[in-house]
Amino acid sequence: MIPIVESLLFASYRKIRFAMSTRIGGVSPEPLGMNLSYHVGDDPVNVRENRRRFFDAIGIHAERVAFAGQCHSNRVVIVHAADVIPRCDGLLTDRPGIALAISVADCLPLFVFDPVRNGIAAIHAGWRGTAAHIALITVTKMTDHFGSTPSDLVAFIGPCAGVCCYEIGEEVADQLDERCIESRDAKIFADLKQANFTQLVASGIVPSNIEVSDDCTICDGERYHSYRREKEKSGRMLGVITLVEKERSICAG
Numbered sequence: 001m002i003p004i005v006e007s008l009l010f011a012s013y014r015k016i017r018f019a020m021s022t023r024i025g026g027v028s029p030e031p032l033g034m035n036l037s038y039h040v041g042d043d044p045v046n047v048r049e050n051r052r053r054f055f056d057a058i059g060i061h062a063e064r065v066a067f068a069g070q071c072h073s074n075r076v077v078i079v080h081a082a083d084v085i086p087r088c089d090g091l092l093t094d095r096p097g098i099a100l101a102i103s104v105a106d107c108l109p110l111f112v113f114d115p116v117r118n119g120i121a122a123i124h125a126g127w128r129g130t131a132a133h134i135a136l137i138t139v140t141k142m143t144d145h146f147g148s149t150p151s152d153l154v155a156f157i158g159p160c161a162g163v164c165c166y167e168i169g170e171e172v173a174d175q176l177d178e179r180c181i182e183s184r185d186a187k188i189f190a191d192l193k194q195a196n197f198t199q200l201v202a203s204g205i206v207p208s209n210i211e212v213s214d215d216c217t218i219c220d221g222e223r224y225h226s227y228r229r230e231k232e233k234s235g236r237m238l239g240v241i242t243l244v245e246k247e248r249s250i251c252a253g
């Protein structure tokens with residue numbers, strides 16, 4: 001069994017399945033390891049095998065996964081089929097069996113579930129998406145399209161570059177909420193988890209309904225890919241969420 005990141009909060013809901021990969025358990029040469037991206041110079045044969053291992057381990061069909069194109073925007077798109085959706089960084093669906101995938105190595109992966117209206121969201125939030133309020137926009141879109149009530153929603157903020165390591169310049173700090181900026185030793189650090197948590201709470205999600213991973217992708221080189229650490233040699237992890245189809249959930253026990 002390959003190691004995966006789970007959410008304790010999401011695990012308590014039988015209507016969804018969620019998992020995120022690590023850098024462990026793949027066939028690509030180091031430091032790629034368990035790389036799940038076709039866009040980082042890895043051999044496609046290896047990526048295909050890595051994806052097969054990950055999707056098999058979590059019980060999701062690779063051909064039923066929708067991927068966000070990811071361009072550091074705040075564009076959130078409603079998805080009805082498995083596809084690569086260009087020019088967006090957030091995906092929403094209420095279709096059971098369609099998995100939503102976000103690819104990361106330091107950027108923040110964020111997932112939201114509405115257990116009342118049965119809608120899900122997957123978001124890629126680097127500093128640009130965070131500065132452009134993609135988390136806030138996602139909750140608004142869930143309210144508009146699924147009829148979600150924010151206080152019903154539950155969310156998971158996954159492993160990403162932590163405030164312990166994520167040094168930024170003045171020009172980036174100027175664009176972020178000052179409450180998520182920390183200064184130490186004449187350097188500036190961004191807390192993307194805090195910034196997105198704040199946006200979720202501002203949108204009406206109850207703080208106790210938000211689980212935040214403690215893990216930093218830059219610090220934890222054994223477990224995670226990190227673009228800051230590995231530069232252009234870095235692989236990518238995938239975070240995937242899906243609404244479980246009723247027949248399938250019965251078959252799976």
Ligand SMILES: [Zn+2]
Binds near residue numbers: 161162165216218220
């Ligand atoms: Zn760190």
